[in-house]
Amino acid sequence: IFQDLIRYGKTKRGCGQRPAWLRLLQVPKRWFTHFYVVSVLWNGFLLIWLFRAEFLGGSLPSWIQHVHRALGRDSQSEDTGNEHFSALLVLLLLWLHSCRRLAECLWTSVFSNGVIHIVQYCFGLGYYVAVGSTVLYQVPTNVRNGEVLSMQICWYHIVGITTYIWASLHQHRCLVILANLRKSKSGKVVSLGHSVPFGDWFERVSCPHYFAELLIYVSMAITLGFHNVTWWCVVMYVLFNQALAAVLCHEFYRKNFSSYPKHRTAFIPFVF
Secondary structure, three states, rough: HHHHOOHHHHHHHHHHOOOOOHHHOOOEEEHHHHHHHHHHHHHHHHHHHHHHHHHHOOOHHHHHHHHHHOOOOOOOOOOOOHHHHHHHHHHHHHHHHHHHHHHHHHHHEEEEEOOEEEEHHHHHHHHHHHHHHHHHHHOOOOOOOOOOHHHOOOOOHHHHHHHHHHHHHHHHHHHHHHHHHHHHOOOOOOOOOOOOOOOOHHOOOOEHHHHHHHHHHHHHHHHHHOHHHHHHHHHHHHHHHHHHHHHHHHHHHHHHHOOOOOOOOOOOOOOO
């Protein structure tokens, strides 16, 4: 049962023959698309509210303030430095990331007939609701401070956004490489099987798109100013989640392709 919960897609083969009742608790892996639909809608909704509060002089809706108080956030607490502006940037980056991933799921990726456990699917839906709410929780409910926007931009915002763009570009390139393995030169899907990818970060790691995902969340931690402990907890979750998936994929490649490059690591170049 544990193996069935942590594996998905091609790595499900490592579970061996699964009982019929376990196979009833699975949904198509292509339903990953639903995660990003939920994220685009929900985090876009939160982004609009935070944008209105930041630029139009409004306040967050009462139900958000109630949640803040229930979670221990003092609605009268003062904004320290650029806390609220940093959160606005991170929520924007998270929303843009979800938009890009949704577009890739719809028009770039070629999903096989792989499956995921229904628990993984439900957790994924909840995760993208929770992660945007976590960003919103990092700011006081009274987010107006009267500062000029240009005076709020700090060096760590620039570093964070630059890292975000760099990691996002490489993640997109790697996903295109994976999709092209199943397409002809004309762009027609000719196979749903698995092949060894080459190019870009695939030359160093088996799952560079997972490594890029980690870098994207690290870039958001940088944008928040490095010191936000709550978001670093999110980064740690992404680290372990993506590392586990990368190890299982690396194991699959090495087991099924005898000529698989031995110098590739699973997740982090030269390290892990």
